[in-house]
Amino acid sequence: MNKKFVLGIYDDEDVLLEAIENVRAAGTKIYDVFSPYPVHGIDDVLGIKRSRLPIVAFFCGLFGTSFALWMQIWMLGFDWPMIIGGKPHIAIPAFIPVTFELTVLCSAFGMVITFFIVSRLKPSFKVNVFDKRSTDDKFVMAIEVKEGVTDMSALNNLLRSNGAIEVNEKEVIK
């Protein structure tokens, strides 16, 4: 299915932030905003909720801690107990370094893999970039056009009056 978008191109982050507020206040739904770097404060004006990735990281870390402790206690304490340097079989202080490392490892990898999945990031040769300048020096605001519902000239005026240097249309094959 083809989807049609109107793209407002901006060249300043402060103009962009004000434009987002005004466009949203005018009742227009913004599909997405693309920028070459993370714009400070864009989350609030776009209404992006705080990411829940920290929670993922916490639980992955918790899994790492318990897995590492279980592994060491079971291996050296139960499966094949050996006396090493007169230490007890389950020498918790000696297990701390490995436990810490596995906590960090599971936490980092769990979070990053989740990040890739939820952001739909995967190695692919074909990438649908709305405007290639958005990875260089321009900020692109994309608004989805609904046939017969959206008033194109009003939308054009709205974007232009809020500082867009260009307004383009783009069709995307989904």
Add this chain to the structure above:
Amino acid sequence: MQHVSPIREPLVTGGKTYHDITQDVCRQVEAKPNIRWAAALAVALVGLAIFLYSVYRTLWYGIGEWGLNKTVGWAWDITNFVWWVGIGHAGTLISAILLLFRQKWRTSINRAAEAMTIFAVICAAMFPVLHMGRPWLAYWVLPLPNTFGSLWVNFNSPLLWDVFAISTYFSVSLVFWYIGLIPDFATIRDRATGPIARRAYAALSMGWTGSAKAWSRYETVSLILAGLATPLVLSVHTIVSMDFATSVIPGWHTTIFPPYFVAGAIFSGFAMVLTLMIITRKVFFLEDYITLEHVESMNKVIILTGSIVGIAYTTEFFIAWYSGVEYEQYAFINRAFGPYWWAYWSMMTCNVITPQLFWFRKIRRSLTATFIISIFVNIGMWFERFVIIVTSLHRDYLPSSWAMFSPTIIDIGVYVGTIGLFFTLFLLFAKFFPVVNMAEVKAILKSSSEVKHAHTSHGKSMHGTAPESNTNTPHTNE
């Protein structure tokens, strides 16, 4: 959100626009390799060849190719291992700890510093693996059920902690570095003209489009990875120091080792970052991004960590005397005045005395002086590891087992070879990957660039107008 301090120097000079940053950083990725780069790569490849030959000799004839003996069973290999791991730490420090501390000056150097970390850890890992003598059995250090029954690895041993610490450190640093590269790969992908480059960078950039939601998650991920990497970097060198500290050898068995090793690691790492950055900014014309302000900031870290290391040396000596343990006292007298006195005093000169020159602002801001001192620090830190390891081992409790250590040509070959390996990897990185983190530099451009400074000093504001920093014409109000 517009803060500019009149007392802070701009971090990006030359009145750059966003587009200029893209152009300047992508230039060496897109252009044909220049002659200086090719010449440097040729030298590095010679080093790599020396490495491969020395490794071949070590593996074919065994560890007997090295100068180790029954008394000094761990000499250059562990010295080089600890030295390389230490060098790696500055990269994580710059990218993680300075990110948590909101230090904006990290942005233009963090990418190269992280790359340095990855390559230094690769070089470091070579030594324990080769020291095994049979690297094809290296998987024995992993807790895998094996054919001898379920005899497990010894989790009480600091050497095994090292296995977990170094492999975790390596993989987390690699992920951190790669996450940071994704948006910049996308920039190169969108500019690429050739089909191979376009496909390669498209695959590497994971389909990044720079949407606001993705950026929001990206920043969360970076922050948490920094939070995880910060204790990780401290733990890695702490554990490396425990290889020594948990033994009973005089001169090793000290509680000061973990903090002292961590300080030494940051010290040597920053020295290596400086050595590399001074060359990189020159070769790739990045003077506007890696400014004197950056060099000065790094030199300040060198003074701090260099002084910590100096205090640690003194404290060790004092505690050896104060403990009243004659073996400990002898070990330290022997370090300073025994047969390896030259190594000890090289270490003292390079690590304690030379970095103190950075108290002078003129020296701190001189590129030549900084380059020379950074090399001195690199040498001094190598001697520190050598002094700790060899001087403590060569005279232990039994005078009947006293011996001297001298390296063979293969010992030297492996060490020099890893430097070749390191520079080969670094040069390839500098050619095919963006050396400066474009997205992060763009993010600080409005608050810390020269354009912004010029505007504030004239009492103008960039807010709400069409600012010059965003047009594609070069800015010329200097």
